[in-house]
Amino acid sequence: MRLLFLGDIVGKPGYQAVCTYLADVRVQHQIDVVVANAENVDNGSGLTADQYHGLLGSGVDVLTLGDHLPRCTTISSILRESQQIIRPANLPPKAVGSGWTMFDLGVGKLAVISLLGRVYMRPVDCPFHAADRVLGEIGDQADWILVDFHAEATGDKQLMGRYLDGRVTAVLGTHTHVPTADTGILPKGTAFQCDVGMCGPHESILGRKIDQVLKHTLRAAPVRFHVASDDVRLCGVIVDAGSGKLPREIERFEKKIG
Ligand SMILES: [Fe+2]
C-alpha cells in the first residue's frame, strides 16, 4: 500500500495545484490512497463545500483539518455526514464531526486520525490520551493507521512519534508549513516526519505575502495577510506500507509547479 500524504493546502494556488496535478502524481508514483490537510484552502483559513468536493474529485481520499476548524463555518453538515473528512480528535466531545475515519482501499483499510498539539497553541484536550482513546476505538479494524499531528512544537511532535512508535503506520506532522529534515522510520517501525510542508506558494511566509507579514511585524500595523502566489509546490511524503501495519519506507515528496 502506497500512501501519499500532502501537507496543508494553502489558498487558491495550493488548491489549483492539487486539482491540476494530483491525478498524474497518483499514476506516476503508483499511489493507492491520498490523504491531505485542508485547513488552509479557503483564502488561507478554512474550507468550503465546493473546495471539499473539488479536492475529493481531484483524487484526495481523506481530508484532515486543524486549528483553523472554526473558519470552516459552512461545512458542518459535511463534517457530520462524510467519512472522508475529519477534524482533530482532541476537541470537546460535542464538536461536530469525527476525529478519525476508516478508508477502505479494497485490499485493506486505512484508519486516519487527526490530533492537535497543545504547545504554543489554543488549549485542547491531551492529544496523547486522545490517541489512546481513538486507537482503542479502532481496535483491530484497520490494516494501516495514519496520524496527522497538527502541532507547532517539534519537541511535541517528536514525542508523539515516539509515543505511537510501533503502534501506528505513520505519525506525520502538519501546521508549520515548512518541511523538516527528520523523515524516517522510528526504532519500533513507525514512519515519521515533524512536518511534511505545505501545498502552496513557497515565496511567502507560510503561504502569506511577505510584505504584508513584514509590515505587520515591523509596525504593528493592522494588515490583512493575503495568500501569496509565487513558487507553488506540492509537499508531502510517500509512505510505502506494504501489506503489514508497519511501513517499509518513507520518502519526501515535492513537486515544483512554478
Ligand atoms: Fe494549523
Ligand SMILES: [Fe+2]
Ligand atoms: Fe496550516
